[in-house]
Amino acid sequence: MLVDTGTFERSPHACHHGRSGEGCADCKVRLISVCSVLALAELEELEALSHHLTLDKGQTLFGQGEPAGSVYNVIDGALRLTRLLPDGRRQVMGFALPGDFLGLALQERYSVSAEALGPVETCRFGREDFAEVMAAKPHLLKSLHERAGYELNLAQEQMLLLGRRTAEEKVVAFLLSLRDRYARTGHSSVTVELPMGRQDMADHLGLTIETVSRMLSRLDRAHAILLVPGGVRLLDVPRLERMAAS
Amino acid sequence: MLVDTGTFERSPHACHHGRSGEGCADCKVRLISVCSVLALAELEELEALSHHLTLDKGQTLFGQGEPAGSVYNVIDGALRLTRLLPDGRRQVMGFALPGDFLGLALQERYSVSAEALGPVETCRFGREDFAEVMAAKPHLLKSLHERAGYELNLAQEQMLLLGRRTAEEKVVAFLLSLRDRYARTGHSSVTVELPMGRQDMADHLGLTIETVSRMLSRLDRAHAILLVPGGVRLLDVPRLERMAAS
DNA sequence: CGTCCGATTGATACTCATCAATACCAGTGG
DNA sequence: CCACTGGTATTGATGAGTATCAATCGGACG
Numbered sequence: 001m002l003v004d005t006g007t008f009e010r011s012p013h014a015c016h017h018g019r020s021g022e023g024c025a026d027c028k029v030r031l032i033s034v035c036s037v038l039a040l041a042e043l044e045e046l047e048a049l050s051h052h053l054t055l056d057k058g059q060t061l062f063g064q065g066e067p068a069g070s071v072y073n074v075i076d077g078a079l080r081l082t083r084l085l086p087d088g089r090r091q092v093m094g095f096a097l098p099g100d101f102l103g104l105a106l107q108e109r110y111s112v113s114a115e116a117l118g119p120v121e122t123c124r125f126g127r128e129d130f131a132e133v134m135a136a137k138p139h140l141l142k143s144l145h146e147r148a149g150y151e152l153n154l155a156q157e158q159m160l161l162l163g164r165r166t167a168e169e170k171v172v173a174f175l176l177s178l179r180d181r182y183a184r185t186g187h188s189s190v191t192v193e194l195p196m197g198r199q200d201m202a203d204h205l206g207l208t209i210e211t212v213s214r215m216l217s218r219l220d221r222a223h224a225i226l227l228v229p230g231g232v233r234l235l236d237v238p239r240l241e242r243m244a245a246s
Numbered sequence: 247m248l249v250d251t252g253t254f255e256r257s258p259h260a261c262h263h264g265r266s267g268e269g270c271a272d273c274k275v276r277l278i279s280v281c282s283v284l285a286l287a288e289l290e291e292l293e294a295l296s297h298h299l300t301l302d303k304g305q306t307l308f309g310q311g312e313p314a315g316s317v318y319n320v321i322d323g324a325l326r327l328t329r330l331l332p333d334g335r336r337q338v339m340g341f342a343l344p345g346d347f348l349g350l351a352l353q354e355r356y357s358v359s360a361e362a363l364g365p366v367e368t369c370r371f372g373r374e375d376f377a378e379v380m381a382a383k384p385h386l387l388k389s390l391h392e393r394a395g396y397e398l399n400l401a402q403e404q405m406l407l408l409g410r411r412t413a414e415e416k417v418v419a420f421l422l423s424l425r426d427r428y429a430r431t432g433h434s435s436v437t438v439e440l441p442m443g444r445q446d447m448a449d450h451l452g453l454t455i456e457t458v459s460r461m462l463s464r465l466d467r468a469h470a471i472l473l474v475p476g477g478v479r480l481l482d483v484p485r486l487e488r489m490a491a492s
Numbered sequence: 493c494g495t496c497c498g499a500t501t502g503a504t505a506c507t508c509a510t511c512a513a514t515a516c517c518a519g520t521g522g
Numbered sequence: 523c524c525a526c527t528g529g530t531a532t533t534g535a536t537g538a539g540t541a542t543c544a545a546t547c548g549g550a551c552g
Contacts, residue, residue: 083406085491091406105395111402138384141391148394149351155401156357160329160337162408163452167508198531206409208509213532229517245331413540444499454541459500475549 023047027123032099032185033073037143046133051124061102061114061122068110070124071103077120078195081112082203092204094154095196099185104144104151106131117195162206165245170205171215173244175225175232193231269293273369278345278431279319283389292379297370307348307360307368314356316370317349323366324441327358328449338450340400341442345431350390350397352377363441408452411491416451417461419490421471421478439477 024047030036035043053072055061061072064083079096093112096102102114106127134141161173179192194201202209216232219225224240226233234240270293276282281289299318301307307318310329325342339358342348348360352373380387407419425438440447448455462478465471470486472479480486 083402085406085410087491089410091409093402093405105398106391107395107399111399135384138381138387141384141387145352145387145391145394148391148398149353152351152394152398152401153353153357155398155405156329156339159339159401159404159408160331162405163337163449164331164335203409209531210510210533211508214508217532245333455499456501456542457540460540463500 024050027075029073029075029099034101034140034143034147035073037139042137046125049125049129049133053122053124055116055120055122057116057118059116061116061120062110064110064113066110068103068107069127071101071106071127071130072125073123074098074100074102075121075123078117079114079120080117080196080200081114083112090203091206092200094158094204097181097185101144101147103127104147117200167207167211168215168218168243169245170207171212172219172240173246174201174205175234176240176244179234191228191231191233270296273321275319275321275345280347280386280389280393281319283385288383295371295375295379299368299370301362301366301368303362303364305362307362307366308356310356310359312356314349314353315373317347317352317373317376318371319369320344320346320348321367321369324363325360325366326363326442326446327360329358336449337452338446340404340450343427343431347390347393349373350394363446413453413457414461414464414489415491416453417458418465418486419492420447420451421480422486422490425480437474437477437479
């Protein structure tokens with residue numbers, strides 16, 4: 001069931017062989033990724049093990065159940081993380097954005113599939129390599145563990161949403177949480193980009209595509225948001241926050 | 247909003263002051279808890295920091311949002327882990343059983359409330375104390391991280407359940423997952439104990455108490471399960487597994 | 493025996509899914 | 523430039539599944 005992902009990968013160590021502006025030190029997401037806890041010397045050490053990897057829209061970074069051979073830092077773009085039921089029903093567990101770390105559970109097999117929502121840039125490490133570095137650097141492990149705690153928190157938030165919120169609350173809460181995540185990485189704005197399609201949102205919120213569309217239309221008609229191509233503009237954040245019932 | 251939990255705690259170090267059969271080495275859950283990765287010498291070190299703590303049914307171990315002053319090993323009994331929406335809607339994130347570790351995210355504040363479903367026995371550590379020990383023992387941190395990965399996996403499973411399964415599938419999947427968890431801790435049996443009430447199950451599965459009750463009755467009438475006081479007997483596991491659509 | 497609390501069962505209402513048609517938009521080729 | 527195509531989003535009509543409301547049951551306990 002593996003499709004040819006046709007990813008493009010530079011040769012290992014590409015970053016530090018004299019190319020300008022490509023090293024980890026200049027990395028766009030250095031300060032918001034796990035790498036932020038590393039000293040410069042450590043960074044170089046890790047850099048020697050890194051592989052730059054890019055994907056196009058729709059390509060699969062890894063599939064649910066596959067042996068987890070690599071871990072990844074997302075540098076640019078967005079991915080969706082999905083689980084499938086045998087009969088095809090799909091749940092989108094979340095979306096990975098720049099600065100996120102994929103594979104932080106360090107398990108034998110990937111528990112989700114990761115697919116690019118658009119052009120994506122990642123920094124790949126062999127799992128063995130990374131595990132070795134981590135064994136030598138407890139503060140890196142600690143940082144990873146903190147991220148895991150954060151992920152667990154998000155997962156709980158999402159469970160609450162899926163189990164106890166109405167369709168409208170789900171959509172509103174999703175828009176606000178996306179805005180918060182963008183804000184944390186610097187891109188603060190009233191206009192929230194939606195790199196995923198309606199079906200992805202639906203599968204994330206436990207709804208159908210039609211219901212998501214209806215709720216967005218309704219919010220638009222109520223002038224709480226403004227639908228724009230590729231995203232939404234949040235017009236009345238206080239009202240949205242009340243609607244989300246968080 | 248803090249109720250008097252009225253918990254009973256022995257004086258610190260109670261375990262190793264000559265009392266027989268009370269040390270960590272004899273701990274009932276030693277081999278299935280995080281402590282399983284510790285050598286005997288390390289175990290004694292940790293034991294010096296441990297506090298034995300018991301709760302009665304309904305008592306709160308800690309509340310959502312409170313500063314996370316302690317972490318806990320569950321020795322006996324069961325707790326429910328809940329999150330509340332401002333308007334009172336409740337989501338049960340999961341149930342803690344013997345061998346489980348509470349507070350493994352090591353965050354500033356508890357992200358859930360933990361309430362005893364019956365008599366509960368725990369092993370408490372001050373968060374600072376535990377963090378210190380962990381800083382000195384990377385393999386303990388690694389073990390905790392692995393547990394976090396496992397929790398994350400469970401959380402994803404639950405998201406899939408909440409978002410994409412029908413009421414019947416939810417109830418069946420819940421019964422089977424409980425059986426699996428009991429099996430992992432040794433208590434393998436076709437009779438699955440249900441230490442939680444119907445409302446707890448409902449709040450865990452994103453249903454109402456009535457729907458849970460109806461589904462259980464229906465399964466009983468269909469001779470897939472047998473409702474017994476305090477639990478269920480799984481009569482036709484293969485069929486249940488088909489119904490769960492996992 | 494009566495009370496209390498949780499569980500079960502029934503009748504009805506409502507939210508959201510389903511089915512279906514249409515609109516929109518980007519790309520492609522005539 | 524404009525028709526055609528495929529994919530995605532929107533909108534509408536209807537129905538299924540589950541929530542809600544209400545009554546009854548059943549066991550534990552005083």
